[in-house]
Amino acid sequence: MLAKELRREGFRSKQGTLIDKGYLYRVLRNRVYRGEAVHKGKAYPGEHEAIVTDKVWDQVDAILQGNRHERSSNSRMQTPAPLKGLIFTDTGAAMTPTATKKRGKLYRYYVSMDVIKNRTTEDDSGGDQAPPRLPAGMVEDAIVTEVRRILQTPEVVTQVLAALKRDQVSEAEAIAALHDFNTLWAQLFPLEQARIIQLLVRRVTVTAAGLEVDIRREGVAGVIREMIAPRDMEAAE
Secondary structure, eight states, rough: OOOHHHHTOOOOOTSSSSSOOOHHHHHTOOOOGGGEEEEEEEEESSSSSOOOOOOHHHHHHHHHHHHHHHHHHHHHOOOOOOTTEEEEEETTTTTEEEEEEEEEEEEEEEEEEHHHHOOSOOSSSSSOOOSSSSEEEHHHHHHHHHHHHTTSSSSHHHHHHHHHHTOOOOOOHHHHHHTTTHHHHHHHHHHHHHHHHHHEEEEEESSSEEEEEEEEGGHHHHHHHHHHHOOOOOOOO
């Protein structure tokens, strides 16, 4: 509600962009206002005077945490398919998410549309072919591993630092996020993880030799910003 009000009245950030929920979250979580200094993701007593009392800080923190838990009541109950529309066999057939339940346990898969439609492939030579059915968790974990590898490459680190500096995210905070990707990822709800995968991955091709992943490197900085400041993934309108 506050973000919508500020946007309606034309308030902008130092970069000239209209205020959104992500910007407000970063302001409300900025420990500098409570008299602390942050270095490499850790807060220490600062040399400056606080302008926000501990009582107010704790009240705001409780509200933010309450909003997050309330949002999770729906998102944790859902089982998204983050690679839907992104994963294909090497023959170009889309692989669609499917699920079966056995003895109360849910098993998710990505299955080639060739199998679902009972279509025969052109390759009848008997050579190695891409598997037409894969466990969803295995594929999704492999994609996250590849994303993590990309985040450690020097060119991506440089690109991310430059982009986040414009968003008033400190270099230390950005570097900590890049190196602590696993922890940040685990804190996200399934629907948030699915959205991030959709933002980062252009296409996954399943071959006989393994997975070929095409990453949208230009989207990495935005995703790290989202993960540093957890929030609803829609910008306030």
